[in-house]
């Protein structure tokens with residue numbers, strides 16, 4: 001019996017990722033990247049990743065008031081943001097990611113931990129208790145939402161901001177100079193020392209990318225885990241048009257360097273007295 005390669009998105013049929021999963025034991029768990037076992041894997045292999053941190057902090061520093069971090073996950077950006085010594089609302093849909101975030105917050109000095117409120121919520125509908133000075137949606141997570149939900153998230157974020165507040169977000173782009181877009185597999189070592197086999201595939205229409213991560217062999221009686229995610233490539237022109245339609249003024253865009261994928265950073269403002 002082979003592992004449930006069919007549990008991967010149908011678009012991955014015939015890929016090296018699907019073949020690698022099919023070769024795993026039959027009890028292998030295949031799940032979304034942010035489901036319980038996937039969340040642990042995501043957290044382990046992104047813990048040391050500092051992408052976007054400096055760029056986002058630079059933008060947020062120029063604002064005042066509470067920071068609303070959308071799709072905070074296990075806190076990769078949350079902890080650097082807490083270093084700004086501002087109140088922070090960290091919102092995420094995944095209970096598993098939030099549990100990892102809360103575990104890490106509990107290790108902070110009490111005064112620092114008290115500045116962060118971790119909330120389970122959907123960023124397309126979440127209403128902050130008070131208007132915030134800055135909202136952040138990093139790690140190109142806007143790309144996880146289809147267009148209608150993305151537009152709802154932008155409207156909701158505009159409502160959550162105080163007049164004069166900023167929204168800083170990043171979106172995944174395929175690098176203009178990316179030559180070879182063939183599927184590739186690489187070994188990545190997580191913070192725990194575990195080794196992961198990561199497959200990266202660009203969709204044939206270049207509208208997005210798939211990531212498939214094969215977790216390590218956990219030993220006798222512990223099933224292997226494979227997690228996957230699909231990240232849309234949101235054209236910058238489409239995103240800025242949607243920001244404008246939601247009421248924002250787009251003030252600044254920048255391309256953050258990347259070898260195959262480049263993130264575009266956008267700073268938009270809700271006009272009004274600061």
Ligand SMILES: C[S@@+](CC[C@H](N)C(=O)[O-])C[C@H]1O[C@@H](n2cnc3c(N)ncnc32)[C@H](O)[C@@H]1O
Nearest residue numbers: 034071072073076092093094097122123139141
């Ligand atoms: C790529 S991870 C980024 C997490 C974190 N910002 C980081 O840098 O590691 C995307 C996160 O978005 C969350 N997410 C996806 N859709 C969401 C939604 N509609 N509302 C809230 N969170 C969502 C997932 O649970 C996941 O934690």
